[in-house]
Amino acid sequence: MNKLEFKKFCHTEFIKRGFKKIKNGYYLQGSKDILCGIFLQKSNFGELYYVNYCFHVCALKENIIPSYYDMDIDGGRITVKSKTQKDSKDLPIMTSQIEYENYSAEELAKYFDKEFKEMILPPIYQGKKYILDNLNKLYFLTLRPKEVMRKLQE
Numbered sequence: 835m836n837k838l839e840f841k842k843f844c845h846t847e848f849i850k851r852g853f854k855k856i857k858n859g860y861y862l863q864g865s866k867d868i869l870c871g872i873f874l875q876k877s878n879f880g881e882l883y884y885v886n887y888c889f890h891v892c893a894l895k896e897n898i899i900p901s902y903y904d905m906d907i908d909g910g911r912i913t914v915k916s917k918t919q920k921d922s923k924d925l926p927i928m929t930s931q932i933e934y935e936n937y938s939a940e941e942l943a944k945y946f947d948k949e950f951k952e953m954i955l956p957p958i959y960q961g962k963k964y965i966l967d968n969l970n971k972l973y974f975l976t977l978r979p980k981e982v983m984r985k986l987q988e
Contacts, residue, residue, distance in 0.1 A: 835942075840883065840934035841874065847946050848872055851955070856899050863894045864958030867985070868965070870909075872954075873902045882933045885912040887954050889965065889973070891985040906982040907965060908974045909957075912949045914942065962986045 835843065845855065853860035853872060860872040869892055875884040888905035911930035918936065919927050932942070953972060957964045965973050966986055975982050 835934050835937060835939060837881070837934065839939070840932075840942075843939050843942060844874060844885065847943070851950060859899075859902065861894055861899070862958055865961040867891050867893055868957055868961055869894050869900070870954060870958050871900065871902060871905065877931065880931075880933070881935055882931045884930050885932065887911070888976075889957055891962065891982060905976055906978070906985070907957075908976050909953060910972075912946060914945045962988075 845860075848860040849855070851862070853862045853870075858873065862870045864870060869890040870887060871890065872885065872887045875886055877883065886902060887909040888902060889907040889909055890900045890904070891906045892900065912932070913928045913930050914932055914937070915926045916929045916931070916933070917926065918933060919929055919931075921927050934942075957973070962985075969975070969986075
């Protein structure tokens with residue numbers, strides 16, 4: 835898959851799950867005050883992308899779109915089994931570096947499905963309690979931890 839095909843694949847995967855493209859990201863308003871953002875990040879070191887996702891404790895407002903750098907909670911990155919990187923036992927490693935030229939859409943879809951099911955959609959549908967229950971295990975506070983904790987506990 836080339837870069838254009840990869841970006842189109844990502845767009846389709848995000849849209850089919852209810853995300854909307856706004857500026858440089860994709861957003862989905864979850865239950866009450868949880869807003870999820872997904873952003874593609876091009877690597878400077880090769881033909882690869884990272885797919886970052888994060889959560890904001892706020893409602894989506896048309897005139898105020900939080901960026902990746904404004905996130906309250908770091909969700910992480912979608913990971914795939916590398917076709918080029920191996921561990922010390924010569925086994926493929928899991929990596930967030932998606933070397934899109936080495937994958938078909940069908941291969942990537944299973945990794946995206948797993949990440950959405952296990953990491954991205956639960957906080958969207960279950961809300962702040964899910965994030966609090968999994969804080970420092972699956973999700974991590976970024977800037978302003980006291981303020982974000984207060985918002986999560988409201």
